[in-house]
Amino acid sequence: MPISLLPTRRTALVSAGVLALRPTFALAAESDADPHRVALLSDPHIGETTEAKDKDCNMADRLKAVVAEVAKLTPRPACAVVNGDLAHKTGTAAEYKLFAALVEPVRAAGVPLHLGLGNHDNFTRFAEGLEKLRPKDKPVEGKQVTVIEMPRANLFVLDSFDPKNAVGGILGATQLKWLAAELDARKTKPAVVCVHHPLQFDAPKSGRANGIADTTDFWPVLKDRAWVKAFVFGHTHTWRLAERDGIHLINLPAIGYPFAKTEVSGWVDAHFTEKGVKLEVRALDPKHAKHGDKAELTWRKG
Numbered sequence: 602m603p604i605s606l607l608p609t610r611r612t613a614l615v616s617a618g619v620l621a622l623r624p625t626f627a628l629a630a631e632s633d634a635d636p637h638r639v640a641l642l643s644d645p646h647i648g649e650t651t652e653a654k655d656k657d658c659n660m661a662d663r664l665k666a667v668v669a670e671v672a673k674l675t676p677r678p679a680c681a682v683v684n685g686d687l688a689h690k691t692g693t694a695a696e697y698k699l700f701a702a703l704v705e706p707v708r709a710a711g712v713p714l715h716l717g718l719g720n721h722d723n724f725t726r727f728a729e730g731l732e733k734l735r736p737k738d739k740p741v742e743g744k745q746v747t748v749i750e751m752p753r754a755n756l757f758v759l760d761s762f763d764p765k766n767a768v769g770g771i772l773g774a775t776q777l778k779w780l781a782a783e784l785d786a787r788k789t790k791p792a793v794v795c796v797h798h799p800l801q802f803d804a805p806k807s808g809r810a811n812g813i814a815d816t817t818d819f820w821p822v823l824k825d826r827a828w829v830k831a832f833v834f835g836h837t838h839t840w841r842l843a844e845r846d847g848i849h850l851i852n853l854p855a856i857g858y859p860f861a862k863t864e865v866s867g868w869v870d871a872h873f874t875e876k877g878v879k880l881e882v883r884a885l886d887p888k889h890a891k892h893g894d895k896a897e898l899t900w901r902k903g
């Protein structure tokens with residue numbers, strides 16, 4: 602038999618179903634990613650079933666739509682970040698199982714996915730259920746953190762889940778010490794820090810903070826390092842841009858549902874430039890007035 606008629610290893614694997622989830626085009630397209638493009642996602646709030654709803658929104662359908670859009674972006678983004686509140690309520694095993702199934706098309710398209718945790722998550726069940734979505738390197742015990750090195754910026758994805766507070770968040774001394782060291786090891790490139798919760802300077806050290814309970818410890822870590830240029834957060838389910846101490850504050854819209862019906866839901870397409878970042882809102886409802894909202898942010902000096 603001529604050797605050319607023998608099945609290749611790949612054909613054999615495909616016929617065995619091994620490569621069924623990873624189509625050939627995804628493998629071929631890996632070199633086509635735009636190294637400066639990032640899909641910024643937040644607050645998908647996935648329930649235990651595909652029928653789960655909150656505020657008249659079906660969260661699974663909405664994440665499915667965003668995932669489908671991100672998975673077919675051309676050029677492909679260098680990565681996608683989901684900035685916390687992956688789960689609807691308390692981060693149950695069923696919520697994380699469904700979340701993993703829903704985000705699979707992004708991974709199958711070859712887009713690395715990075716996750717942060719928020720107040721509706723649960724670190725222990727997340728770590729048990731979504732181990733395959735966690736980085737191999739786990740530098741902060743009991744926290745989901747990662748550094749994404751890109752050509753024009755480094756992204757630091759943190760974990761503000763506080764097991765003692767169902768609404769607010771906390772970073773904690775260990776995570777902040779790690780963050781300071783990781784920032785100091787990367788002084789030559791702009792740094793962008795992602796946390797689920799917003800800043801809350803008057804948050805009590807304990808009790809019912811709605812933002813980051815230890816903001817007064819956290820903010821100086823960013824403010825006093827001139828190469829930190831932006832702080833990205835979710836939690837409020839609103840799309841807003843602001844600035845503090847020259848650092849851009851980027852509030853991502855929610856995917857799962859808006860608290861106020863008029864607020865835009867969706868995700869943000871980010872493109873890092875030499876001097877800052879270009880942002881574009883991708884609304885779930887293409888007729889929403891904020892769909893296609895664009896902003897070009899310039900980094901502070903230093």
Ligand SMILES: [Zn+2]
Pocket residue numbers: 644646686836837838855
């Ligand atoms: Zn949320």
